[in-house]
Amino acid sequence: MIDVKWQYLLLVAVFIAAIALSLWTSTRVDMRDIEQSLANVSEEHEGVIEGGNLPLYIGIVVALFFDTLNADVQ
Amino acid sequence: MAHIHLPDGVFSLQWVIVWWALALIVLAVALLVARRQTFTTQRLTAAALLAAISFAIFQVNIPFAGGVHMNLTPLIGILAGPAIGSLVVLVVNILSAAIGHGGWGLIGANSLVNISEVTSAYYLFYYATRRFELFTRGAVAAFGGLLVGNVLSVLIIVISGIQGSTLSGSALFVYILQVPLLNLIVAVGEAIVTGFVVEYLGRVRPDMLALRKVAGD
Numbered sequence: 258m259i260d261v262k263w264q265y266l267l268l269v270a271v272f273i274a275a276i277a278l279s280l281w282t283s284t285r286v287d288m289r290d291i292e293q294s295l296a297n298v299s300e301e302h303e304g305v306i307e308g309g310n311l312p313l314y315i316g317i318v319v320a321l322f323f324d325t326l327n328a329d330v331q
Numbered sequence: 332m333a334h335i336h337l338p339d340g341v342f343s344l345q346w347v348i349v350w351w352a353l354a355l356i357v358l359a360v361a362l363l364v365a366r367r368q369t370f371t372t373q374r375l376t377a378a379a380l381l382a383a384i385s386f387a388i389f390q391v392n393i394p395f396a397g398g399v400h401m402n403l404t405p406l407i408g409i410l411a412g413p414a415i416g417s418l419v420v421l422v423v424n425i426l427s428a429a430i431g432h433g434g435w436g437l438i439g440a441n442s443l444v445n446i447s448e449v450t451s452a453y454y455l456f457y458y459a460t461r462r463f464e465l466f467t468r469g470a471v472a473a474f475g476g477l478l479v480g481n482v483l484s485v486l487i488i489v490i491s492g493i494q495g496s497t498l499s500g501s502a503l504f505v506y507i508l509q510v511p512l513l514n515l516i517v518a519v520g521e522a523i524v525t526g527f528v529v530e531y532l533g534r535v536r537p538d539m540l541a542l543r544k545v546a547g548d
Contacts, residue, residue: 259462259463261464261467264463264464264467265466265467268467268470268471271474272474272519272522272523275474275515275516275518275519276515276516276519278512278515279512279513279514279515279516279519280516282396282509282512282513283395283396283513283516285509286396286509286513319421319422319425
């Protein structure tokens with residue numbers, strides 16, 4: 258077992274490095290801009306999978322999952 | 332944390348089907364594993380509560396770099412295990428899509444990302460870090476699990492490509508790599524929260540952390 262003091266010191270060092278990297282990145286980019294540019298779908302492609310019965314299919318799959326799980330409860 | 336917030340239409344239909352199919356295969360395996368396990372009512376209740384808590388925390392927007400959120404998927408992995416945890420994140424992703432948090436077509440991709448977090452956090456907690464104290468184990472498992480999920484989400488976006496975008500391949504990879512770097516700050520917060528929760532449960536309800544007996548525990 259590594260001493261708790263060293264465990265926490267190592268954690269703090271890693272976390273401070275991660276926060277510093279994240280904050281530095283945030284000063285250089287705008288995530289909203291990234292998401293908007295990625296989601297800037299042309300009219301030709303917009304909603305290409307909408308209009309089907311996907312939510313219904315998902316509902317059926319989920320219902321089957323719960324049905325299976327429920328049967329196994331002891 | 333790692334969650335692809337893109338609407339329907341961003342991925343081409345073929346990639347939507349590919350990620351959905353992969354997710355269903357992984358979920359089928361999770362179901363088969365779950366059926367072999369002893370499934371107590373207490374564990375089912377814990378899984379249901381974890382789904383509710385995770386769904387709620389998904390919707391709490393942290394105003395950093397355009398908005399990020401916690402997942403608590405590593406905690407799901409630690410408390411529910413990879414098999415039940417995979418089903419929990421599927422439910423959370425379906426409910427999230429129902430309120431416009433990520434597209435319907437991306438439930439498959441997002442489930443794969445979250446399942447990777449659940450599974451990696453579970454193995455980090457119960458195997459890789461068992462020589463450490465509980466808080467450290469929880470924090471390392473959460474941080475590591477979320478890093479894995481972030482890498483997978485970047486890979487999924489780069490492999491799928493963006494319809495109507497001129498960015499692709501390595502250019503898209505470099506561009507999208509900024510997102511996991513921004514997410515690191517939330518990973519730290521989530522790691523600390525997970526560490527405290529695990530340490531507390533270890534003191535008051537150690538049975539909830541005993542999904543698998545590990546030598547040395």
